Amino acid sequence: MSDSIALNKANWDERAVLHAASKGYDTASFVADPRHLSGVVRFDLPRLGNIAGARGVHLQCHIGTDTLSLSRLGAHMTGLDFSPGAIAQARLLAQRCGAQVEFVEADVYDAAQVLSPGSFDLVYTGIGALCWLPSIDRWARTVSELLKPGGRLFIREGHPILWAVNEKHRDALVIEYPYFERKEPTVWDSNTTYVETEGSLTATVTHEWNHGLGEIVTALLTHGLDITALVEHDSVPWEALPGQMSSSPDGEWRLDKDAWRLPLSYTLQAMKRRD
Template sequence: MSTSTPPDWHEANRAHWDERVPLHVASDFYDLGGFRAGADALRDFEVAELGDVTGKSLLHLQCHIGLDTMSWARNHGAARVVGLDFSGPAVEKARELAAEIGLGPERAVFVEADVYDAPSAVPEPTYDIVYTGTGALCWLPDIERWARTAASLVAPGGFLYLAEFHPLTDILDDQTGTRVVCDYFTRDAHVSEESGTYAELGAKTVHNRSVEWQHPLGAVVSALAAAGLRLDFLHEHDASLYPRFESFERSGDGYYRFPDTHARIPLMYSLRASKP
């Protein structure tokens, strides 16, 4: 952990996320009405890269309100899914939604716990698939500890799958994405005070202090290898899930990209790492 890490980082981040749960529940971004009606919350490349999950057990770390978690069970046939998140209101909402769509505790379980405490908090010792990503790793100060924790939860013959925003986007200017303005390799904590949320930019919020870290791609891959997992693939994607840069345009497939006049760069990445 960086020496710049403030002592209240965990409490500040949890208060930040707890307050935003009701905003996300009511937002068009999460579209709970569509989800209740059967819409799949997953990205097409995730479904293609994970392959057939029918009959498998799946653990989703840092699951927020659980839409992705439940989609693996309801729409893709996972036998049992477990979602874990440190936000009590998020876990409560995930449990409520699971009951609404008919996923009983034999199919979907949600646990309130810190990700580093997952091995002692989840109901089974290991899972066929450990799944995580899309804005999760930036909230963790110690990527090596995360990798050891996640790897310990993968069953022999199973794998970890991660889909995440590319760390390159963290060092570019917010307007055009053409200038390098931050240090790619810093391990210092980034403390910010910003109201609203990516799902409701103009929302009035009180708990605006948040603490984040950026993790270079090499650090993530190396941490997983050191934890005993074998990298199956690493893919980089030229699309994002939200308008990260002011110059982004929304494509016909629903993703956000730079205009055609901008050179393409990786905006997200995905990887799978197996346990022999």
């Protein structure tokens, strides 16, 4: 195991327990209301369309709230994550909800080895996932390996230009971090996470990599997928730039000043070629 994976796994094992108990993930609402969906999935309902009966896999599923939401829309879902702590919480949530969702512990790059390659109608990746992967090309190859011909990739992610902005500046948008993928990771050291939690982290060091939008599109095209939709959004589901954003009634956060200055997230869809 590389140092980066070991560091990130330790961090996400701790986050999983804190997130499962947090108001931000609101697992109680999933248990109380069988129609409840995560904010991330709810945001993209018009673009998701009818997925009833589809065999889907959610890569980097974390504690499974998006995976469970897709299951509630009628898809037969499997969630995959490299964190045993996250998988444990995901399985517990599914059990509490009486949901038939399978969760598998594995690195995303190993997904085609531990799951059935070429058998999925839908590969889903939620927000805040790709920045933990050192190679976007390897990710795209994995997606292609998992999908049936004609199968669909659906991803909503933080925009790579957002990841390049230094959030510590509260009166300006300052690009200080990489936009393009680099071999060396950006190293972070923080005992907090992106939602309010009761406790703090002890595994504080993490490694991340950005991937430009063109790099993502090119990787998917290279591995046999054609882009069918790409929408850039002026919002994200958390306060990504503290002091410069406000929450909207839809649960999304937008810039207070001139939201048209910066794309904050995007939704991308692609289909695996049939030939």
